[in-house]
Amino acid sequence: MTKTNDGFALPRRVILQGVASVALVGLGKLALGVAPAFAANDKYPEEAFKQKSVDDAIKLLYGKTAEKSDKVKLDAPEIAENGAVVPIAASSTFADVTSISFLVAENPNALVASYKIPAGTVPSVANRIKMAKTSNVIVVVEAGGKLYSATKEVKVTVGGCGG
Amino acid sequence: MASTIRVRATSSGETTEVQALIQHPMDSGFVKNAKGEIIPPHFIQQLTFEYDGKAVFAANWGGGVSKDPYVKFAFKGGKKGDELKISWIDSKGATDTTTAKIQ
Numbered sequence A: 001m002t003k004t005n006d007g008f009a010l011p012r013r014v015i016l017q018g019v020a021s022v023a024l025v026g027l028g029k030l031a032l033g034v035a036p037a038f039a040a041n042d043k044y045p046e047e048a049f050k051q052k053s054v055d056d057a058i059k060l061l062y063g064k065t066a067e068k069s070d071k072v073k074l075d076a077p078e079i080a081e082n083g084a085v086v087p088i089a090a091s092s093t094f095a096d097v098t099s100i101s102f103l104v105a106e107n108p109n110a111l112v113a114s115y116k117i118p119a120g121t122v123p124s125v126a127n128r129i130k131m132a133k134t135s136n137v138i139v140v141v142e143a144g145g146k147l148y149s150a151t152k153e154v155k156v157t158v159g160g161c162g163g
Numbered sequence B: 001m002a003s004t005i006r007v008r009a010t011s012s013g014e015t016t017e018v019q020a021l022i023q024h025p026m027d028s029g030f031v032k033n034a035k036g037e038i039i040p041p042h043f044i045q046q047l048t049f050e051y052d053g054k055a056v057f058a059a060n061w062g063g064g065v066s067k068d069p070y071v072k073f074a075f076k077g078g079k080k081g082d083e084l085k086i087s088w089i090d091s092k093g094a095t096d097t098t099t100a101k102i103q
Helices: A011-032 A054-062
Strands: A072-075 A081-082 A086-092 A097-104 A113-115 A122-131 A135-143 A146-158 B006-013 B015-022 B044-051 B054-062 B070-074 B083-090 B096-100
Touching: A054 A097, A054 A113, A054 A135, A072 A135, A072 A146, A086 A097, A086 A146, A097 A122, A097 B096, A113 A122, B006 B083, B006 B096, B015 B044, B015 B083, B044 B070, B054 B070
Parallel strands: A081 A146
Antiparallel strands: A072 A086, A086 A122, A097 A113, A097 A135, A113 B054, A122 B070, A135 A146, B006 B015, B015 B070, B044 B054, B044 B083, B083 B096
């Protein structure tokens, strides 16, 4: 469904190679504010969500790497009693935030959620995520075309992804 | 039919704060059932919020988002009484859409 909903019929390998550039083009449009209905037409970054490592997921999603910044705030509990429902929030004091993503290093797939922040939307998001076990939670903020991150370890008493 | 989406959008005059709660199993594909069989992946992939014909917030989700997902954000503007449109599509192609009045 998601592979064909915007008319793309590219072979898988081409999609893999093209993911980084596609992501860049999409975000470029967003920053300029010329794609008001971007969300409905935006392609779901399927390959990024299949990556096991945080670095690979960020690379596939954004096509670049993130640097640590204290302008990225990550709100996470020290200890999560239930790994199935861990409340995590992130915000940033950067002025021109275009995207905020959440990753969990020890989850089977590192990327959990990625949010688009159009101009006029406050760069602050709260959500609830699953954590397989004690792990670093990473938030990546895209601002002015660059990536910034913050990391916090969350201890998990009962995992939410295993079986 | 009752919608799977519950939304509360509150305007403070300058910004509108939005909280949404969606009923969805969000199966990651990594969890086994009581018989030891893998529960196949089934999760919301994309969620969008539109106000005045424009997307004000959009989510791409993986199977790591909790069951019955919750999300909170805020955008500048948004008048009391105006409508916010919310829609999602999941990994099996199912969709749901609803509108909520800004309070």
